[in-house]
Amino acid sequence: MNLMQRLYGLAWISIRERLHFRFDFFMTLISNLMFSALFYMVWRAIYTYSDVHVMSWQVLITYVMMGQAINFSRWSPADRAPVYSASTRIRTGDIALDLVRPIDFQLRRFTEAIGFFSVEMLWVNIPSFLLFIIVLGITPPKDIFSAIGFLISLLIAFIVSFGLNSIVMMISFWTTNAQGAQIAKKAILDILSGTLIPFDFFPAALKAVVVHLPFQGMAYIPLSIYTGKLTGMAMVQALFEQLGWAIVMLMISRLIWMQASKRITIYGG
Amino acid sequence: MPIIEVDHVNKVFKTSVRREGRFGTFISLFSPVTRQVTAVEDISFTIEKGESVAYLGPNGAGKSTTIKMLTGILEPSGGNILVGGGKPHRNRIHNSYQIGVVFGQRSQLLFDLPVRDSYEMLRYMYGIPHAHYRKNLSEFAAVLEVEQLLDRPVRTLSLGQRMRCEILAALLHEPDILFLDEPTIGLDVIAKERIRSFIEQINREKQVTILLTTHDLDDIERLCSRLMIIDKGNLIYDGSLGYIREHFATERRIRMVMPDPAAATVTAARFEGNADFRVSVQEQMIEITYDHRQIDTSELLRTLLSTCNPRDLAMQDENIEALIRRIYQDGINAVHQQPPRTAGGIR
Ligand SMILES: Nc1ncnc2c1ncn2[C@@H]1O[C@H](COP(=O)(O)OP(=O)(O)O)[C@@H](O)[C@H]1O
Ligand SMILES: [Mg+2]
Numbered sequence: 001m002n003l004m005q006r007l008y009g010l011a012w013i014s015i016r017e018r019l020h021f022r023f024d025f026f027m028t029l030i031s032n033l034m035f036s037a038l039f040y041m042v043w044r045a046i047y048t049y050s051d052v053h054v055m056s057w058q059v060l061i062t063y064v065m066m067g068q069a070i071n072f073s074r075w076s077p078a079d080r081a082p083v084y085s086a087s088t089r090i091r092t093g094d095i096a097l098d099l100v101r102p103i104d105f106q107l108r109r110f111t112e113a114i115g116f117f118s119v120e121m122l123w124v125n126i127p128s129f130l131l132f133i134i135v136l137g138i139t140p141p142k143d144i145f146s147a148i149g150f151l152i153s154l155l156i157a158f159i160v161s162f163g164l165n166s167i168v169m170m171i172s173f174w175t176t177n178a179q180g181a182q183i184a185k186k187a188i189l190d191i192l193s194g195t196l197i198p199f200d201f202f203p204a205a206l207k208a209v210v211v212h213l214p215f216q217g218m219a220y221i222p223l224s225i226y227t228g229k230l231t232g233m234a235m236v237q238a239l240f241e242q243l244g245w246a247i248v249m250l251m252i253s254r255l256i257w258m259q260a261s262k263r264i265t266i267y268g269g
Numbered sequence: 270m271p272i273i274e275v276d277h278v279n280k281v282f283k284t285s286v287r288r289e290g291r292f293g294t295f296i297s298l299f300s301p302v303t304r305q306v307t308a309v310e311d312i313s314f315t316i317e318k319g320e321s322v323a324y325l326g327p328n329g330a331g332k333s334t335t336i337k338m339l340t341g342i343l344e345p346s347g348g349n350i351l352v353g354g355g356k357p358h359r360n361r362i363h364n365s366y367q368i369g370v371v372f373g374q375r376s377q378l379l380f381d382l383p384v385r386d387s388y389e390m391l392r393y394m395y396g397i398p399h400a401h402y403r404k405n406l407s408e409f410a411a412v413l414e415v416e417q418l419l420d421r422p423v424r425t426l427s428l429g430q431r432m433r434c435e436i437l438a439a440l441l442h443e444p445d446i447l448f449l450d451e452p453t454i455g456l457d458v459i460a461k462e463r464i465r466s467f468i469e470q471i472n473r474e475k476q477v478t479i480l481l482t483t484h485d486l487d488d489i490e491r492l493c494s495r496l497m498i499i500d501k502g503n504l505i506y507d508g509s510l511g512y513i514r515e516h517f518a519t520e521r522r523i524r525m526v527m528p529d530p531a532a533a534t535v536t537a538a539r540f541e542g543n544a545d546f547r548v549s550v551q552e553q554m555i556e557i558t559y560d561h562r563q564i565d566t567s568e569l570l571r572t573l574l575s576t577c578n579p580r581d582l583a584m585q586d587e588n589i590e591a592l593i594r595r596i597y598q599d600g601i602n603a604v605h606q607q608p609p610r611t612a613g614g615i616r
Contacts, residue, residue: 001396009393017382096342097377102365103394265344265358268282268337 006103007111014115024077025123031075032128036068039196040136054200062138063198063227069128070154072161072218073189076120082112083165083182087172095264106166106257113162142228149235153222156242160217163249164189170253173260194220214245270354271315272446272478273339278348280309280334280502308334310502311348318445321472321479323493323510327597331502332482333372336450339480340370353445366395369439369477373451376431377438378423384434385419388441395442402441409437413467429460436464440471447471449481453488465491486510486590500597513592520545520587521561523569525579530555533577540564 001009018025043064047057055063086109089095098105132138141147168185172178190196193215199207210216221242224230230238286302309331316322326332337343338350341357341364350357357364371377378387392402410416413433418426426434432452439447449468453461469492471477483489489496489510496513498506506513527533530550537548537557545560559569573579 001393001398003396006393006396010390013379013386013390013393016386017379020381092375094375096337097370097372097375099342099361100340100365100368100370101394102362102396104362108394265342267284268334268343 007107010103010108010111011115011118014112015118016115018077018116018119021077022123025119028074028076028120029124029127032068032071032124033131036065036128036132039064039068055198058139059227059229060198061136063223064196065132065136065138066129066223066226067195067219069125069132070157070219070222071195072157073186073193073195074124075186076124077116082109082116083169083172083178086169087178090172099261099264105261106254109166109169110162113158113165117158139227141226145235146225146228146231149230149239150222150226153225153239153242156239156246157218157222159246160214160242160249163246163253164214164218166253167249167256170256170260173263189215189218192216193218194223198223214249217242217245272318272353273314273316273480274349274351275312275314275335275339276349276351278309278312278335278338278345278350279307280331280338280343281346282306282308307502309338309345312499312502312504313348314497314504314507316478316480318478319472319476320495321469321493322481322495322497323489324480324482324497324499325484325489325593326482326499330499332499333450335499336370336448336480336482340364340368340448366442367445369442369444369447371432371435371439371447371449371452373432373449373454376423376435378431378434380423383420383422384415384426387423387434387438388419391438391441397442401443405441405443406437409440412470413437414463429456429463432456432460432464433467436467440477443475444477446478446480449479451482451484453483453485461485461487468492486593498593498596505596510589514586514589517596518587518589518592519560519562521559521566522585522587523557523559523573524583524585525555525557525573525577526553526581527555527577527579528553529577533573533579536572536576539572540569 040061043060047053047060054060086095089098095105098108101108133140141150164185168178168181171181175181192210192213194210195218199210199216199220202210210220221230221238225235225238283303283305286304312331312335324332324335334343338345339352339357341352341359341361344358352364353367355363378384379390388402388406391397392399397405410419413436415430415433415437418430418434423431423434436449436452447468452468453464456464465488468479468481472479472492479492481488481492494509496506496508496510497504525533530553533555534548534550537546537555540546540559541548545558545563547558549556557569557573574582
């Protein structure tokens with residue numbers, strides 16, 4: 001078995017593990033749809049009672065609803081479970097067992113995240129997406145390039161999100177509780193990633209800041225590609241920017257992990 | 270070449286202590302007070318391939334810390350460790366293929382999934398070839414009698430069942446060395462026995478080197494030809510259990526039931542004068558305790574039988590568990606360096 005086969009196998013195990021919690025995902029889907037309905041009504045109200053329209057209603061609602069379909073700050077089991085289980089393992093000391101395995105701890109978490117993300121795609125993201133197309137009539141990508149660009153961007157977004165989750169998870173090495181950090185992460189993402197409100201509505205000063213932060217890679221970039229705001233060279237450039245952030249996030253989480261694992265081997269956790 | 274070499278190893282933990290007072294936590298954040306705990310002071314030993322060694326000691330003696338250093342989880346503060354020729358914490362991945370680990374208090378199985386899924390996970394983790402995996406799983410599952418459990422979620426297993434599954438998990442990748450940290454803790458007699466016979470079998474048939482920590486002397490008796498006792502971070506004994514029994518368990522006890530214990534007291538009085546000779550009478554029962562190196566047992570028995578007419582007689586060696594407790598409390602010297610005094614006490 002080569003390394004790829006092994007990682008693939010591990011991801012499969014994680015998929016099986018998550019499929020045991022179908023009910024969790026079903027509830028996530030329901031709550032996702034309810035929040036989507038809420039945001040739909042809010043934006044509808046805003047557009048009905050104001051006449052300063054930064055973008056057309058159709059583009060806006062496509063952006064916001066797709067934002068809910070691919071939401072990386074969703075309170076979902078796929079997102080929560082790995083962070084939660086890792087911080088539990090740190091607190092109980094079970095993490096020691098992960099250190100006597102031939103697969104690197106973070107690589108293992110990565111395969112796990114892939115498995116969980118796949119299940120979430122299947123149970124929450126794709127059903128939401130189809131419902132939005134059929135019921136709300138949101139616009140599909142305008143051409144094949146936007147569609148492919150969006151899928152690539154979504155994959156990179158997953159890596160950025162994994163990096164961020166890893167960092168949040170490792171915080172529990174020092175605080176023994178990742179809950180607070182996770183709540184903060186969710187709040188930051190909701191706003192600074194552009195999930196709830198497109199950057200175009202932000203004040204110029206804030207917008208200038210958020211386009212230089214990694215969080216845009218988890219919503220603003222993929223959504224702007226989907227809605228056709230970023231095309232051609234601008235799209236490619238945005239993808240590279242996003243990829244750059246993915247690498248930076250992975251490197252930061254790697255450094256923290258190395259520090260954390262040193263701490264385990266010296267202090268015993 | 271020994272498969273495990275431990276050379277003057279030492280492990281000191283630094284733990285931060287919370288300051289007292291209202292702002293204690295806050296102040297500690299900036300100027301932490303650290304306390305040093307020496308878990309392992311200075312330990313050296315070597316283990317040859319195929320050996321089966323028990324590691325015994327009271328709680329907090331440093332057993333788990335030693336195992337964690339051998340598995341590469343902890344880095345020694347001083348000294349050298351070689352496992353299979355390499356330093357475990359430097360080369361964790363290489364080390365992980367040659368060792369299997371079971372911590373009695375922790376689980377390596379996926380809690381919510383069927384047992385089999387955890388094994389599948391390990392198969393991918395270690396990249397175990399399919400044929401080996403199938404062979405090992407069916408063979409070990411048969412011997413450990415866990416075939417019926419493979420499709421049950423881990424959370425539904427009893428402790429004994431789970432522990433058997435854990436041991437199987439530690440062996441799937443065919444390690445050369447198996448570390449077991451209190452594998453039989455909390456198990457009932459039958460569950461313990463199953464685990465023992467399995468460990469014994471893989472040690473004998475597959476030459477897997479075993480190092481196990483335990484509080485249970487039956488584990489040692491059954492599994493290990495060699496016993497290491499650790500106390501307060503130091504190795505205080507390294508040898509066989511038989512040697513301890515023979516040389517340290519010097520106390521023997523005879524109990525007799527008879528209508529007239531007073532007569533026996535008179536007889537027994539002839540042996541007195543030896544420091545370790547004690548007689549106590551309780552209604553119809555007389556109990557004589559003596560050092561069997563100083564008094565010839567057959568001589569004593571002959572004398573007692575010919576003068577006292579006991580209705581019943583029982584002989585008992587010193588309880589080995591009590592003996593080991595004494596070793597912990599008083600140090601090995603307390604039981605070791607009593608030179609045998611003049612043999613035989615009969616004049
Ligand atoms: N991570 C740690 N941090 C601080 N002290 C520790 C740590 N692990 C163990 N110790 C201390 O080291 C000593 C030995 O512990 P351990 O090796 O677990 O003993 P045993 O397994 O023999 O019961 C104990 O005093 C324990 O409190
Ligand atoms: Mg212990």
